[in-house]
Amino acid sequence: xxxxxxxxxxxxxxxxxxxxxxxxxxxxxxxxxxxxxxxxxxxxxxxxxxxxxxxxxxxxxxxxxxxxxxxxxxxxxxxxxxxxxxxxxxxxxxxxxxxxxxxxxxxxxxxxxxxxxxxxxxxxxxxxxxxxxxxxxxxxxxxxxxxxxxxxxxxxxxxxxxxxxxxxxxxxxxxxxxxxxxxxxxxxxxxxxxxxxxxxxxxxxxxxxxxxxxxxxxxxxxxxxxxxxxxxxxxxxxxxxxxxxxxxxxxxxxxxxxxxxxxxxxxxxxxxxxxxxxxxxxxxxxxxxxxxxxxxxxxxxxxxxxxxxxxxxxxxxxxxxxxxxxxxxxxxxxxxxxxxxxxxxxxxxxxxxxxxxxxxxxxxxxxxxxxxxxxxxxxxxxxxxxxxxxxxxxxxxxxxxxxxxxxxxxxxxxxxxxxxxxxxxxxxxxxxxxxxxxxxxxxxxxxxxxxxxxxxxxxxxxxxxxxxxxxxxxxxxxxxxxxxxxxxxxxxxxxxxxxxxxxxxxxxxxxxxxxxxxxxxxxxxxxxxxxxxxxxxxxxxxxxxxxxxxxxxxxxxxxxxxxxxxxxxxxxxxxxxxxxxxxxxxxxxxxxxxxxxxxxxxxxxxxxxxxxxxxxxxxxxxxxxxxxxxxxxxxxxxxxxxxxxxxxxxxxxxxxxxxxxxxxxxxxxxxxxxxxxxxxxxxxxxxxxxxxxxxxxxxxxxxxxxxxxxxxxxxxxxxxxxxxxxxxxxxxxxxxxxxxxxxxxxxxxxxxxxxxxxxxxxxxxxxxxxxxxxxxxxxxxxxxxxxxxxxxxxxxxxxxxxxxxxxxxxxxxxxxxxxxxxxxxxxxxxxx
Amino acid sequence: xxxxxxxxxxxxxxxxxxxxxxxxxxxxxxxxxxxxxxxxxxxxxxxxxxxxxxxxxxxxxxxxxxxxxxxxxxxxxxxxxxxxxxxxxxxxxxxxxxxxxxxxxxxxxxxxxxxxxxxxxxx
Numbered sequence: 001x002x003x004x005x006x007x008x009x010x011x012x013x014x015x016x017x018x019x020x021x022x023x024x025x026x027x028x029x030x031x032x033x034x035x036x037x038x039x040x041x042x043x044x045x046x047x048x049x050x051x052x053x054x055x056x057x058x059x060x061x062x063x064x065x066x067x068x069x070x071x072x073x074x075x076x077x078x079x080x081x082x083x084x085x086x087x088x089x090x091x092x093x094x095x096x097x098x099x100x101x102x103x104x105x106x107x108x109x110x111x112x113x114x115x116x117x118x119x120x121x122x123x124x125x126x127x128x129x130x131x132x133x134x135x136x137x138x139x140x141x142x143x144x145x146x147x148x149x150x151x152x153x154x155x156x157x158x159x160x161x162x163x164x165x166x167x168x169x170x171x172x173x174x175x176x177x178x179x180x181x182x183x184x185x186x187x188x189x190x191x192x193x194x195x196x197x198x199x200x201x202x203x204x205x206x207x208x209x210x211x212x213x214x215x216x217x218x219x220x221x222x223x224x225x226x227x228x229x230x231x232x233x234x235x236x237x238x239x240x241x242x243x244x245x246x247x248x249x250x251x252x253x254x255x256x257x258x259x260x261x262x263x264x265x266x267x268x269x270x271x272x273x274x275x276x277x278x279x280x281x282x283x284x285x286x287x288x289x290x291x292x293x294x295x296x297x298x299x300x301x302x303x304x305x306x307x308x309x310x311x312x313x314x315x316x317x318x319x320x321x322x323x324x325x326x327x328x329x330x331x332x333x334x335x336x337x338x339x340x341x342x343x344x345x346x347x348x349x350x351x352x353x354x355x356x357x358x359x360x361x362x363x364x365x366x367x368x369x370x371x372x373x374x375x376x377x378x379x380x381x382x383x384x385x386x387x388x389x390x391x392x393x394x395x396x397x398x399x400x401x402x403x404x405x406x407x408x409x410x411x412x413x414x415x416x417x418x419x420x421x422x423x424x425x426x427x428x429x430x431x432x433x434x435x436x437x438x439x440x441x442x443x444x445x446x447x448x449x450x451x452x453x454x455x456x457x458x459x460x461x462x463x464x465x466x467x468x469x470x471x472x473x474x475x476x477x478x479x480x481x482x483x484x485x486x487x488x489x490x491x492x493x494x495x496x497x498x499x500x501x502x503x504x505x506x507x508x509x510x511x512x513x514x515x516x517x518x519x520x521x522x523x524x525x526x527x528x529x530x531x532x533x534x535x536x537x538x539x540x541x542x543x544x545x546x547x548x549x550x551x552x553x554x555x556x557x558x559x560x561x562x563x564x565x566x567x568x569x570x571x572x573x574x575x576x577x578x579x580x581x582x583x584x585x586x587x588x589x590x591x592x593x594x595x596x597x598x599x600x601x602x603x604x605x606x607x608x609x610x611x612x613x614x615x616x617x618x619x620x621x622x623x624x625x626x627x628x629x630x631x632x633x634x635x636x637x638x639x640x641x642x643x644x645x646x647x648x649x650x651x652x653x654x655x656x657x658x659x660x661x662x663x664x665x666x667x668x669x670x671x672x673x674x675x676x677x678x679x680x681x682x683x684x685x686x687x688x689x690x691x692x693x694x695x696x697x698x699x700x701x702x703x704x705x706x707x708x709x710x711x712x713x714x715x716x717x718x719x720x721x722x723x724x725x726x727x728x729x730x731x732x733x734x735x736x737x738x739x740x741x742x743x744x745x746x747x748x749x750x751x752x753x754x755x756x757x758x759x760x761x762x763x764x765x766x767x768x769x770x771x772x773x774x775x776x777x778x779x780x781x782x783x784x785x786x787x788x789x790x791x792x793x794x795x796x797x798x799x800x801x802x803x804x805x806x807x808x809x810x811x812x813x814x815x816x817x818x819x820x821x822x823x824x825x826x827x828x829x830x831x832x
Numbered sequence: 833x834x835x836x837x838x839x840x841x842x843x844x845x846x847x848x849x850x851x852x853x854x855x856x857x858x859x860x861x862x863x864x865x866x867x868x869x870x871x872x873x874x875x876x877x878x879x880x881x882x883x884x885x886x887x888x889x890x891x892x893x894x895x896x897x898x899x900x901x902x903x904x905x906x907x908x909x910x911x912x913x914x915x916x917x918x919x920x921x922x923x924x925x926x927x928x929x930x931x932x933x934x935x936x937x938x939x940x941x942x943x944x945x946x947x948x949x950x951x952x953x954x955x
Contacts, residue, residue, distance in 0.1 A: 288933055299865045
C-alpha cells in the first residue's frame with residue numbers, strides 16, 4: 001500500500017520552485033488562485049465604494065472630481081461584476097467540484113490554468129488604466145452613444161472593451177471545464193440524482209456562462225470596432241442602433257446576475273444540510289428551481305430596458321417572466337426553511353451567514369418583483385431604489401453565502417479552523433452595516449435621487465439618508481476587514497482541522513484537510529447523496545484489492561489518471577489520462593493578451609498576437625514523443641472496462657470540450673445573425689445607402705467549394721479510421737487547397753465591393769460577419785497544416801486519431817455554419 | 833454514445849421520453865417568448881392578435897404534452913420494482929423532475945400569454 005501511495009504522491013505532486021509555480025495545473029491550486037485574486041479585487045472595489053460613499057456623505061462635497069467619480073463608480077461596478085463575482089464563484093467551483101464528485105482533477109487541467117492567467121492579465125490591464133488615470137468611465141454597462149467614438153474619445157472605454165472581451169475567454173474556459181468535468185469525471189455511482197446540490201448549481205452556472213457571454217463578446221467587439229476602425233453598429237446617422245448594444249449587453253447582463261447568484265444557492269444548500277444535520281428537504285424541486293432560474297433568467301433582459309420606448313406588450317412578456325422567476329426562488333427558500341424546521345440547527349458562523357442571506361435576499365427578491373412591473377419601474381428607474389434593490393440581491397444573495405462558504409470550506413482548503421468568535425463579529429458587523437447602508441437607499445430613491453450623480457444640492461431631503469448610508473458602508477467595511485483578518489490569522493495560528501470538522505456528508509470531507517495532490521487515495525464509490533452519512537466508512541480503512549483494481553487506485557508509469565464515467569448514471573467506462581504541469585498555458589495567455597490588449601497600442605499587434613497564439617497552440621498540442629502515446633481505443637460502450645485507456649467519441653472529455661466550443665461558437669454566430677436582422681428591421685431600405693443586393697454567382701460557387709472541402713475532410717478522416725494514412729494525407733491536402741480557394745474567391749468578391757465596413761451599418765455588419773467567418777477558415781487552415789505535418793510523419797493510425805477527429809469535427813462546423821450565413825448575407829437582402 | 837449504456841437501465845421507459853420530460857416544457861416556453869416578442873410590431877401593423885393567442889395555446893399544449901409524457905414515465909417507473917437496477921431511481925428522478933418542470937413552465941407560458949388580452953400591441 002505504501003508503494004501505491006508513493007506512486008500517487010510522485011505522480012501528482014507539482015514540481016518545486018518558481019517553475020512549479022508558473023506551470024501549476026492542479027485544480028485546487030488554480031481554484032485558490034482564482035479565489036484569492038478575486039477577494040483582493042473585492043477589497044479594492046470595496047475601497048472604491050467607500051470613496052463613493054464619502055463623496056456622497058453630504059451635499060456639495062468635492063472629494064472627487066466629476067471625472068474621477070465616473071471612473072471610480074465604473075471601476076467599482078466593473079470590478080465587482082466581472083473581476084470579483086464571476087471569477088470567485090468559478091474559483092470555488094474549480095476548487096470544490098472535483099472534490100465533491102470524487103475526481104482527482106478536472107477534465108482539462110492546462111486549460112484551467114490558462115483561464116486563470118487570462119483573468120489575471122485582464123484584471124491587471126483594467127487596473128493599469130485606473131492607475132494611469134484613464135479608467136473606463138461609462139458605467140459597468142457602458143451604454144452607447146456615451147461610450148461611442150463621438151462622446152468618449154480617450155482610451156478609457158477602449159480599456160473596457162478590450163479587457164472585458166479578453167476576460168470573457170477566461171469565464172468561458174472555466175465554464176467548459178466545469179461542464180465537462182461534471183459530465184464525465186463523477187465518481188462511480190454518482191448518478192445525476194445523487195449529485196450534490198452545489199454541483200448542480202455550478203453546472204447550471206457554467207451553462208449560463210456558455211450562452212450569456214458570447215453575446216457580450218459580440219457586443220463589445222462591435223463597440224471596439226466602432227471606436228477603432230470606424231464601423232457604425234451603434235451610430236444612428238449611418239443606420240446603426242444604440243439599442244442593439246442594450247439588447248446585447250442585457251442579454252448577457254441579466255443572466256450575469258443569476259450566474260453570480262446560483263452558485264451561492266448551492267453554497268447555501270451545502271451549509272444548511274451540514275448545520276441542520278439532515279439532507280435538504282426537496283432535492284428534486286430544488287434542482288428544478290436551480291435549472292429553471294438559470295433558464296428563465298434568459299427571458300428577463302428587456303426589464304432593464306422598460307424606459308427605452310419598446311412596445312408595451314413586448315415589455316410585459318418580460319414582466320411576466322420576471323415575476324414568475326419568484327416561484328422557483330421561493331421554492332428554494334421554503335425548502336431551506338422546512339429543512340431548518342425539521343433539523344437541529346447548529347448556530348455556527350457559516351449558518352449565521354445563511355440566515356443573513358435568507359433575510360436580505362428575500363427583501364431584495366421582493367423589490368425585484370416590484371421593479372419587474374413596467375409602471376413601477378418607470379417611476380424608480382435609475383434612482384437609488386434600484387441601487388438598493390440590486391445590492392440586496394447581489395450582496396445578500398451572493399456575498400453572504402460566499403462568505404459563509406469561505407468560512408465553511410476554509411478548514412478543508414487550509415487545514416486550520418477559523419476563529420468562531422471573529423467569525424461572529426464579522427457576521428454581525430457585515431449584517432448590520434449592510435442594512436444601515438442600503439436600506440435607506442430605497443427611500444433616497446423614492447425621494448428621487450438618481451444613481452451615478454457625483455453630488456447633490458442640500459434641502460432635497462436626501463442629506464440624512466445619505467449620511468446614514470455612508471456610516472453603514474463603513475460598518476460593513478469593518479466587518480469585511482474582520483473577516484479577512486480572521487482568514488489570515490487562522491491560516492497561521494488556527495487549530496488544526498481534522499478531515500470533517502463540521503460533520504458534513506459530502507465527499508470533499510472524506511479526504512484529508514488540506515487534500516493531497518491526488519485528492520483521494522481511493523476514488524470513492526457513491527451510493528447515496530450524502531455518502532459520509534449514509535455509507536460505511538470505506539475511506540478510513542484499506543480498500544479491498546479488487547476495488548483498487550477496479551477504480552483506478554493504482555496509476556501506472558506516472559500517469560495522472562481518473563475514472564471516466566457515464567453521463568447519467570456515473571458508471572465507470574474508461575480511465576481518463578490527464579496532462580501534467582506545463583508552461584504553455586501561461587505562454588498562450590500572453591499571446592492571446594497581445595492579440596486583444598495589443599489593440600490598445602497598435603492594431604498591428606493584433607495579427608502578431610494571433611500568430612503567437614497559433615505558435616502557442618501548436619506547442620501546447622504537439623505530441624510529446626518522450627512519453628508513450630495513448631492509443632485511442634474504439635471499443636463499444638456496451639463493454640465498459642475501467643482498465644481501458646483513453647477513448648474516442650462521446651466517451652472522451654475532449655469530444656465534449658469540442659462540443660461545448662461549438663455551442664459557444666454557434667451562440668456567437670447566432671448573435672451576429674440576430675444583429676443583422678435587428679439592424680435590417682430598423683432600416684427604411686436594406687441594403688442601406690441604395691446599394692444593390694450582392695451578386696449571387698461567385699458566392700454560390702464559393703459555397704460549393706467550401707462544401708467540397710468538408711467532403712474531402714470527411715473522406716480522409718474515414719480513411720485513417722481504416723488505417724489508410726495515404727488517404728488521410730490526400731483528404732487533408734484537398735480540403736486545405738479548397739479552403740485556400742475559398743479565401744481567394746472571397747478576396748476577389750470583396751475587393752470588388754462598393755461599400756466598406758465604415759460606409760454604413762450594412763457594410764459594418766456584412767464585413768464583420770464575413771471577416772469573422774474567414775478568420776475561422778484561416779485558423780482552421782493553420783490547424784490543418786499541423787495535422788498534415790503529423791500525418792506526413794505517420795503519427796496517426798487506425799487507433800490513434802483523436803487529433804484528426806477533432807480537427808475534422810471543427811472543420812465541418814465551419815462549413816455548416818456558412819450555410820445560414822450564406823442565406824443571410826446573399827439571399828436575405830433580396831427578400832427584405 | 834455513453835447514454836446508450838445508461839438508457840438500457842431505464843427500461844421500461846425510453847431515454848427519449850425522459851429527455852422530453854426534462855426539456856420539453858422549457859423549450860416550449862423559450863419558443864413562446866422568442867416568437868411572441870419579435871412579432872409584436874408585426875401584429876401591430878397587421879392587427880393579428882389571434883396569432884399571439886395561437887402561439888400561447890400551442891406552447892401551452894406542448895407543455896401539457898410533455899407533462900403527460902413525464903407523468904406516464906413516472907407511473908411506469910414507480911411500478912417497475914427493481915431497486916437494484918441502477919437506472920431506475922435516476923429515471924424516476926428525471927420523470928418527477930419532468931412533471932414539476934412542465935407545471936412550472938406551463939404556468940409561466942400562461943403568465944406570458946395574459947398581457948396580450950390586456951394591452952394594445954401598438955401601445
